[in-house]
Amino acid sequence: MNTAQSKTIRIVNDLGLHARSAAKLAKLAAQAGGGVWIMKNGSTADATSMLDILTLACPKGTEITVSVDDEADLDILEHIAALVRSGFGE
Amino acid sequence: MENQDHQEIILRGIGGSPGICIGKAYLVDKEGVDVVKKYYIRKESRPAEVGRFKTAVKKAREALRRIIENTPEEFRQHAQILETHMLLLEDKMLYDRTIEVIEKERVNAEWALKKVVALVKPMFENMSDDYLKQRAEDITHVSDRIMENLVGADQVNIARIDKRVILVARDLSPAETSQIQLERIKGFVTNRGGRASHTGIIARTLEIPAVLGVGNATLTIKNDDIIIVDGEAGIVVVNPTEQTLLETEERREHYEIQKALMARKSHLPARTRDGVRISVMGNIELPEEVVSVLDHGGDGIGLYRTEFQYLSRPDFPGEEMLFENYKDVLDVMGKHPVTIRTLDINGDKAVNYIRDNHELNPALGLRAIRYCLQKPEIFKTQLRAILRAAAFGNVRILIPMISGIEEVEQAIDLLDEAARCLEKQGVPHNREVPVGIMIEVPSAVVTADILAEKVDFFSIGTNDLIQYTLAIDRGNRHVAHLHQPLHPAILRMIKRTCDVGREKGIKTYMCGEMAGEPLFAPLLLGLGVDELSMNPQAIPMVKNAIRSINTEDLGDFMDAVMRLTTASEVQVLVERHFGAVVSKIEPEQQEQ
DSSP, X not given: OOGGGEEEEEOOSXXXXXXXXHHHHHHHHTTOSSOEEEEETTEEEETTOHXXXXXXXXXTTOXXXXXXXXXXXXXXXXXXXXXXXXXXXX | OOOSSOOOEEEXXXXXXXXXXXXXXXXXXXXXXXXXXXXXXXXXGHHHHHHHHHHHHHHHHHHHHHHHHHOOGGGHHHHHHHHHHHHHHTOTTTHHHHHXXXXXXXXXXXXXXXXXXXXXXXXHHTOSOHHHHTHHHHHHHHHHHHHHHXXXXXXXXXXXXXXXXXXXXXXXXXXXXXXXXXXXXXXEEESSOOTTSHHHHHHHHHTOOEEEOOSSHHHHOOTTOEEEEETTTTEEEESOOHHHHHHHHHHHHHHHHHHHHHHHHTTSOEEOTTOOEEEEEEEESSGGGHHHHHHTXXXXXXXXXXXXXXXXXXXXXXXXXXXXXXXXXXXXXXXXEEEEEOOOOOGGGOOTTOTTOOOSOGGGSSOHHHHHHHSHHHHHHHHHHHHHHGGGSEEEEEEOOOOSHHHHHHHHHHHHHHHHHHHHHTOOOOOOOOEEEEEOSHHHHHTHHHHTTTOSEEEEOHHHHHHHHHTOXXXXXXXXXXXXXTOHHHHHHHHHHHHHHHHHTOEEEEOSGGGGOGGGHHHHHHHTOOEXXXXXXXXXXXXXXXXXXXXXXXXXXXXXXXXXXXHHHHHHHHHHHHHHHHHTTOGGGOOO
């Protein structure tokens, strides 16, 4: 994994990655040209799928790593990181 | 479409909401959708098949959008679920994968969707987190919608029901219930669900009879079948004979007349013939149910279950929210006592966000006070909210699942600590509230003399006390018949608790289902129970029963009862002595 194209972030909102926050994340990831992935404890989910994100089961406090396949999507990675850090605006 | 054999069939379920109704069945289930045909398509037909799938999704999305737009304000909570469904419709895991299966395997869209759902759903069903587990239901609802559009099955539109019917469904989703014009519904019958289910709560609020958890209702009952729903007995009769219809109609009329008669008197206090005043209280779960308690003439709240505020949400509620909830109830109840039971989380009410609650035997596990003492911060938040609310009304605190004195002492310590904290912060509150304990574990009965030293009252929770004393899991149909409230062991348990209470100068209340049975009222007064609390709808009938009792006559009766050796003997004796109390409601049931 290219660390320049990935970021490790902690889930800070009380609700964790539940349906609505996962939907927000998936929407953002869908704007990327290449693949966007979320990793948690060795399992990987497609960040553009809300269902796939939910299968990771990330409560508050979980550390996740988000990565993008394409360098051109680095700004989207930034946006995702900011969204997670902001607690999904909740 | 009449049933040829016309044989009367009796289905048993859970009485979700009392009352009796007779009417035509209206099945809400999507017949035909369950049977999905599989066929292969030609290579060149694949784009058309994909197109068909996309159109079905689009139609589903439009339908959902319309429902959301038409959802009234008060159901906004439900609309949120529907918005999630909108997103799910086009989620890669469902949408893209289905298209992939159509293209790769050259199968029809229905089969492809079914296959994908069968893959995705178990991923959620097998998750340990209950919140995520429930997402499997969302996937079902969403795929059902797409499937209906694909199959072209005439979707039953609940919003268009134009006659008075009894709704029969596997289960009703919030989307479906928010579409129903409830004034058209005479009753509910569902395969799944229990008293705390969405349908159960709606039915009780609107006082529509409901029998839930019937299991195979949608298989046995056909559209337009005449059915009887007896929400009290938890029974559905399909194709009733003339005789049954006649009897039920009479019973229904008596029930309604009696209900009206008793309701008129239910606002008066319940006094026995010899003038003993017995408080008859209501059990509630939602703050909104307070109105129902007052309407039915309740003298207060004998049990306010506080779990609801902790359920159906992904995190713990804050102090402010709890305080507002409790204060709402107190404001409506005025001077009347409100008994707030502290958090009783257990196996059948597992909270979504408690992750470490996978127990083989939750009824004997980390629940109620045991859980609260392990999580003092969560407990203190609730205690602070209660103490603050207590400044605005007549509060009693009730601690569940006490099995020994240490738990009482620790709980009271935490309560004192919460009060000191509030004092220091200058937050208005009231520590001078009676603190009582639920008597529902046999060890609490045996050590009642020890426990009484530390508490202000007992409240007997019969449901759990019976379950724990007789070692019966009521949900297990192989042993459910052994769940006997009149078992001599249970009567002795109740008697001991009341005797100790009287000796130590504290009151003994009862808030289990047993308290809401009018026929048991004389027995409970004879055993020494000081106050009864029940579902609001039962209050008028129990008050009525109390008014027909003379406590001075109970001595001989109780001596006879306590000499009996089996539950059925007790039942016979109670019916022989006090059947008249019940026969006022159902005279035709009188035997001999």
